[in-house]
């Protein structure tokens with residue numbers, strides 16, 4: 154085993170152009186993967202985790218060049234290249250491989266997909282579908298091809314006689330086992346498994362995962378495991394990279410990341426893992442809202458729109474949940490999503506009077522506070538006065554002024570500063586401005602001394 158990484162991904166980007174009009178003019182881009190970097194060591198299992206749409210699958214297909222990356226390097230030090238080129242040599246950059254090099258790379262790096270049904274040709278026996286790969290890569294001896302595939306079928310818990318059966322004769326779990334055998338046929342160094350168990354019955358998920366884990370160790374493979382499921386990641390990964398909106402926000406050993414998550418997003422994902430302990434239930438951090446669109450990602454830290462630890466600016470000192478709710482209110486005001494007229498109608502329906510004037514502004518303001526889980530009076534008197542002024546503009550139906558006011562008065566540093574990675578030990582990093590600020594203040598006070 155060498156000490157250089159098998160795979161080094163550097164600043165990898167995949168931006169999909171958004172085109173409009175008859176001339177297909179490019180009007181923007183969906184930044185599905187937006188500058189990710191990580192290493193994968195020989196024999197290591199790295200998990201990439203994140204909610205749907207964060208760019209995991211795009212990262213996988215860009216690494217293996219099923220899709221052309223927009224930018225970045227993917228240095229592969231495996232297969233025949235391991236011995237021939239030096240570490241970091243651009244000759245090993247998958248993004249620059251020609252057709253022949255790509256074919257050799259596809260032998261050394263295999264993919265397992267979520268849906269095992271779609272990875273087989275229904276008209277071919279599963280054995281010949283696996284043996285075909287050997288033929289494509291130059292093995293002309295038919296008997297030898299068959300022997301290799303039969304052996305692998307047995308190693309994944311199937312039987313040699315399954316070679317001659319067709320995909321429809323197998324269950325989903327069995328098909329995934331066969332897909333794993335097929336991925337191993339060319340004796341790869343790297344397997345990228347994209348949600349390999351999420352399409353399977355819960356009852357067989359653990360078995361297939363443990364098979365992947367066993368084979369990874371037996372064959373000394375490097376495994377890049379993509380999953381939205383923290384439980385799956387925890388079960389078999391040595392290290393984990395957490396992705397949010399096309400970027401890695403935290404990376405570290407599984408132990409570090411699960412026991413001491415540093416990024417609020419990771420913290421929320423870890424806290425949401427179901428636990429059998431009934432006393433521990435209900436303590437999960439609820440992630441509100443959905444992942445924003447990669448065509449228009451939020452400024453600064455892209456997680457700030459959902460973050461429960463979103464930073465308060467100098468001069469505001471509120472209970473953290475109130476600050477989050479205040480920003481939620483601000484966002485809805487600026488997006489023009491608060492319909493004061495409707496609130497008034499509803500309030501009128503609940504009152505004995507039919508006169509709109511009887512529905513006082515105070516009542517509407519109070520309703521808005523209730524809607525956003527804000528108290529009648531904020532603990533910070535300055536913020537309370539500002540909120541009250543903003544609500545006055547809102548209930549006066551001066552929506553434009555209200556939007557301007559809220560967006561000028563309630564601003565978080567998280568939307569203004571793009572976070573950098575902070576170290577939490579040798580192998581653990583996260584990108585959150587809370588750590589950045591803490592580090593900067595330590596550095597400043599050290600300079601003062």
Ligand SMILES: Nc1ncnc2c1ncn2[C@@H]1O[C@H](COP(=O)(O)OP(=O)(O)OP(=O)(O)O)[C@@H](O)[C@H]1O
Nearest residue numbers: 169183185204205206207208209210211212381447
């Ligand atoms: N061909 C494409 N054109 C434009 N946008 C795309 C394209 N493919 C993916 N995207 C967008 O890129 C983002 C990342 O998608 P991706 O499938 O990589 O996410 P994911 O984390 O793997 O999610 P899932 O588990 O749901 O597949 C999504 O917002 C998706 O809509």
